[in-house]
Amino acid sequence: xxxxxxxxxxxxxxxxxxxxxxxxxxxxxxxxxxxxxxxxxxxxxxxxxxxxxxxxxxxxxxxxxxxxxxxxxxxxxxxxxxxxxxxxxxxxxxxxxxxxxxxxxxxxxxxxxxxxxxxxxxxxxxxxxxxxxxxxxxxxxxxxxxxxxxxxxxxxxxxxxxxxxxxxxxxxxxxxxxxxxxxxxxxxxxxxxxxxxxxxxxxxxxxxxxxxxxxxxxxxxxxxxxxxxxxxxxxxxxxxxxxxxxxxxxxxxxxxxxxxxxxxxxxxxxxxxxxxxxxxxxxxxxxxxxxxxxxxxxxxxxxxxxxxxxxxxxxxxxxxxxxxxxxxxxxxxx
Amino acid sequence: xxxxxxxxxxxxxxxxxxxxxxxxxxxxxxxxxxxxxxxxxxxxxxxxxxxxxxxxxxxxxxxxxxxxxxxxxxxxxxxxxxxxxxxxxxxxxxxxxxxxxxxxxxxxxxxxxxxxxxxxxxxxxxxxxxxxxxxxxxxxxxxxxxxxxxxxxxxxxxxxxxxxxxxxxxxxxxxxxxxxxxxxxxxxxxxxxxxxxxxxxxxxxxxxxxxxxxxxxxxxxxxxxxxxxxxxxxxxxxxxxxxxxxxxxxx
Numbered sequence: 001x002x003x004x005x006x007x008x009x010x011x012x013x014x015x016x017x018x019x020x021x022x023x024x025x026x027x028x029x030x031x032x033x034x035x036x037x038x039x040x041x042x043x044x045x046x047x048x049x050x051x052x053x054x055x056x057x058x059x060x061x062x063x064x065x066x067x068x069x070x071x072x073x074x075x076x077x078x079x080x081x082x083x084x085x086x087x088x089x090x091x092x093x094x095x096x097x098x099x100x101x102x103x104x105x106x107x108x109x110x111x112x113x114x115x116x117x118x119x120x121x122x123x124x125x126x127x128x129x130x131x132x133x134x135x136x137x138x139x140x141x142x143x144x145x146x147x148x149x150x151x152x153x154x155x156x157x158x159x160x161x162x163x164x165x166x167x168x169x170x171x172x173x174x175x176x177x178x179x180x181x182x183x184x185x186x187x188x189x190x191x192x193x194x195x196x197x198x199x200x201x202x203x204x205x206x207x208x209x210x211x212x213x214x215x216x217x218x219x220x221x222x223x224x225x226x227x228x229x230x231x232x233x234x235x236x237x238x239x240x241x242x243x244x245x246x247x248x249x250x251x252x253x254x255x256x257x258x259x260x261x262x263x264x265x266x267x268x269x270x271x272x273x274x275x276x277x278x279x280x281x282x283x284x285x286x287x288x289x290x291x292x293x294x295x296x297x298x299x300x301x302x303x304x305x306x307x308x309x310x311x312x313x314x315x316x317x318x319x320x321x322x323x324x325x326x327x328x329x330x331x332x333x334x
Numbered sequence: 335x336x337x338x339x340x341x342x343x344x345x346x347x348x349x350x351x352x353x354x355x356x357x358x359x360x361x362x363x364x365x366x367x368x369x370x371x372x373x374x375x376x377x378x379x380x381x382x383x384x385x386x387x388x389x390x391x392x393x394x395x396x397x398x399x400x401x402x403x404x405x406x407x408x409x410x411x412x413x414x415x416x417x418x419x420x421x422x423x424x425x426x427x428x429x430x431x432x433x434x435x436x437x438x439x440x441x442x443x444x445x446x447x448x449x450x451x452x453x454x455x456x457x458x459x460x461x462x463x464x465x466x467x468x469x470x471x472x473x474x475x476x477x478x479x480x481x482x483x484x485x486x487x488x489x490x491x492x493x494x495x496x497x498x499x500x501x502x503x504x505x506x507x508x509x510x511x512x513x514x515x516x517x518x519x520x521x522x523x524x525x526x527x528x529x530x531x532x533x534x535x536x537x538x539x540x541x542x543x544x545x546x547x548x549x550x551x552x553x554x555x556x557x558x559x560x561x562x563x564x565x566x567x568x569x570x571x572x573x574x575x576x577x578x579x580x581x582x583x584x585x
Contacts, residue, residue: 048426049426050581054583070430084420084422085423086420102427
């Protein structure tokens, strides 16, 4: 559905997207993940023909983004970041207008708008003026706009940005449901979001692709092993060997041993919760314990770690100081 | 072409659904009416060899209002879309940029015509009310109507370009105001410090809106102003198209 080759966008003195290549197959839900300013929106804007690439090429739905820009746009439903809408139009009026300029006829427009409003649960607000809608409804109007002409591909730029937790959950459900009928590319900087909705994740940072994999595999790679703290009365052995034998335990180390109590740090498989098995061991062996707690490493932390671990060679040279002081390097130094 | 008509309709609707349209229309009809009455009064005091139409349209006062009118009706065209970001949705829909530019332009020209049209009701109204004999021929009416159309085409094109250049409506309005006014006064340069009949005078006369309107409101349709306004409007719209497209490759 999308075939990007060496796609590049340079702004004055800055490369926003640096020769990235990726592909999205028909029927996939792909998450485009990266910190703010990583080049996500720029890439999506190139794919939707809003911006031209400085280099490289891309095919969307089999059409070249330069040569057949109109054909590309006919097949893509795009929801830009922050969902820009005409505030003085009514919801149904806006959706009809969008359906019409996307090439639907009068008759088709009526049914398509009705359907899009159903899918996005917009019943009841169709006569409201967009400016009076809440953020959640505006976002759904934007989504209805993107899918009104039943495009093959939906490109959604930060679709849950600025929503409250309840609305975020609803819109995730909606995106998952849409995935049954459309190929979807969504961009986000929230890791847990792609974990819940996407079949595959492309991680982009400073204009370069850092990883492209299923969320499950990525979590395996990114998440630091979780750890369980267990403090029991008695010496190190044989408890250490017994703990290491429990399913899901990767490594056991001793934190401290004093006053006849030993504290263990038990590294566990991120995808396997070993706490129940550990407690079963405690009961079986009739251990006297005073702490059994889990210290789960957060996925976000691990993701941030990954981005900081491997700065790309091109930007590493130009960034001399820490990020926090880069805004005012000279005055602060003197 | 389909997209053109849909966008054209949308622009017209959004203009006539806003209170601005009616305020501007009322204001202009009032200004023009007041000017019309002043002209009639002036002609009562002093015998004029020219027709009422000629005197009305060649009066500098008539055009003063237009310096305000064009900025008012063109400032939001692109500036607003860019400010709100809706331009992104618009240009990622399967429409050509030229269709967008032309639809916005054409809709604004129609708005302009609707605003100035009442002027042409004054003449028959005047005659019905006063029972005066016809003091002008139909050629003068058609000629001056053509003149107003041409001036509108040209100045709306200036406004369209100005609106595409900035995301700030106020700046777009100021730019339009300045260029509409500069163009109008360009025609007066022929009167300053130069020998009548010199190349300078003859050259500057080509730019003079007042000159164009004078000949048109006598019923004389000269092809030079027609070509002048149409070609410059086309160039301005081509620039607008370029400005809108430049977002793609601007660094």
